[in-house]
Amino acid sequence: MPIAEVFLGAFLQVLFDRLASHELLKLAQHKGIDALLKNWEKKLTSIDQVLIDAEDRQLTGDRGVKLWLEDLRNLVYDMEDLLDELVTESAKNKSEAEPSKVPFLLPSCCFNLSSRAFMFDRKMRSKMEEMDNRLKDIITRKDIMRLTEYNGQRSAYRPQNLPFPTTHLTEELFIGRENKKMEILELLTGEEDDGTYMDIKKIPIVGMPGLGKTALAQQVFNDDRVANYFDVKAWACVSDDFDVFSITRSILETTNPQLARECKTLNSLQDELTKNLSGKKFLVVLDDLWDKNYENWIFLLKPFRSGVKGSKIIVTTRDREVASMVDAQLITLEVLTLDYCMELFAFHALGVRNFNHHPNLEVLGRKIVEKCKGLPLAVKALAGLLRTTNNPREWEDILNSKIWDIPEDRINVLPALKLSYLHLPSHLKRCFAYCAIFPKDYEIQRDELICWWIAEGLVEAKEAKNQWNAGLNYFNDLVQLILTWGSLRVITVIYL
Incomplete structure (x- = not known):
């Protein structure tokens, strides 16, 4: 699993759950390794207390901490595998007569075990000793690096039972962009509907990530003046994978969901979208456009030319080169005051x-x-x-x-x-x-x-x-x- 070391804290709790499981505790007492596992849990808890500081220091480029987290990650995974192996082997041996409760780390003469069980216990003893030494080394390095314990509750997040908004719905509070909204509304509703129109007016909203391009497009998309002006409205999230098939299908679903499900090829999708937009004044929002390939852009636009004059396309993008490809007047967003x-x-x-x-x-x-x-x-x-x-x-x-x-x-x-x-x-x-x-x-x-x-x-x-x-x-x-x-x-x- 390609998870960076910065996310180790998310998985350490899994190991704690393994160590606290009833089945493993019972097995540990029977094998005489319960004291060792409790010692592991104690040491891992002390490590867990400094993970927040370790994560922060790694993010700022501390290579020593990064290597420490890599070693800790490998040890945690190996410990989890070993504990699973112990429990699995125990389940296999349930049908056999149980040996007397003697310490797991005693020599073979003290065990009433089968040869296979004895060899398995020897292998486990060797692995546990090796992991115990690795854990001691990690504890020593933790102390040398003087990682700081965090005794409070890190998470300020609390789940809220709030409704989930869809992609095109507006936000609860929209401020600082009213002038831009009015500018776009004028561009959208400023033309008369007087026949077919071979070119569609495009309105690109440009700005760096996090500026609220999508929020502005949502405000315009849901404005009553827009709803009264256009016959059809559609919203499609494009992202960096410019998939003409998926984009076309999501737009067609607005006008005819059944047809969108039935169409299996791009040709059929574009044919049906052309028919459904024919003679209609439409607004399409293409949110988060990245692709700079002009041919892809022209190919996507083919069905839209069946609409009538007054049809518009809003594009949100972080890339001015993409916006220039759209070939229209830019609506540029700046940072909020x-x-x-x-x-x-x-x-x-x-x-x-x-x-x-x-x-x-x-x-x-x-x-x-x-x-x-x-x-x-x-x-x-x-x-x-x-x-x-x-x-x-x-x-x-x-x-x-x-x-x-x-x-x-x-x-x-x-x-x-x-x-x-x-x-x-x-x-x-x-x-x-x-x-x-x-x-x-x-x-x-x-x-x-x-x-x-x-x-x-x-x-x-x-x-x-x-x-x-x-x-x-x-x-x-x-x-x-x-x-x-x-x-x-x-x-x-x-x-x-």
Whole structure:
């Protein structure tokens, strides 16, 4: 599994669960290794207490800590395999007569064991001694590096039972972009419908990641003036994999869902979309366009030429070269002012639009917002992280995180989003980390993913029904979190 060492904390809890399992405890007492396993648990707990500091120091380029985390990761995986092997072997031997309860590490003459069982115990003894030495070395290096223990609760995240918005729905608070919204509305509704129109007006919204391009497009898409002006509206998320088939199908589903399901080829999809848009004035939003291939762009546009004059296409993109390919007047977004960011932060962190009732948090809030550099996505991510706590210490933890010190050319995701991940509860963090095995923009089936989580031992429940319900809750919590972050691609970029 290609999970970087920074996510080790998500999986250490799995080993704790193994060590605490009733079956293993019973076997350990029978074999006389319960004291050793308890010692392992104690040492691993001391390591768990410093993982937060280790994660932060690795993010800032501490190579010694990185190597330590690599060794710890390998040891944790080896320990988990060994414990599973012990339990499996015990199950195989249940039909055999049980030996008397004597210490596992005594010589063979003291055992009433079969030859196979004796050889297995010798192999396990050797492995456990080797792992015990590795664990002692890791503890020694931990002390030398002076990793700091964290005794509080790192996670400020609490699951909220909020409805999940769809891709095109507007956000609860939209500020700082009203002028841009009016500019786009004028471009959308400023032409008369007087016959066919061979060229479609395109409106690209351009800006760096996190500026709110999608939020602005959502506002325009759902405005009443737009609804009254166009016969058909459609929204398609493009992303960096420019799949003409998928984009065309998602647009056709708006006009005729049944046909979209029946069409199996791109030719049939484009033919049906051409018929469904013929003689109609439409608005299509292509959200998050990356592809710079002009031929792909022209090929995608073929069915749209059947619409009438007044039809429009809105494109959101972070790349000015892509916007230029669209060949239209650009709507360029700049960073939000500090005052707007403070209002946005207060709304998502405190549920109000100012700090009047929380003066003790205003200074900390302003310092956190300044680190977001005017990016609404970063502001919302950190505000959401602090939404359920008014404890100044937790706000200071966010402000003083070492992740802010990483040079911009060494990080490929907003520090605010990385912080949001690092502050997840361990059970959600390890399930989220598991998703890194999937390719970019892979369509993950919910039920299959939950089954895989359960099979990997990532779901904290014993009975099958309870495991499924717990896994479903994990999934819903992660979907809500990812939607707060603003893009499903966060799953990919955090792990690159």
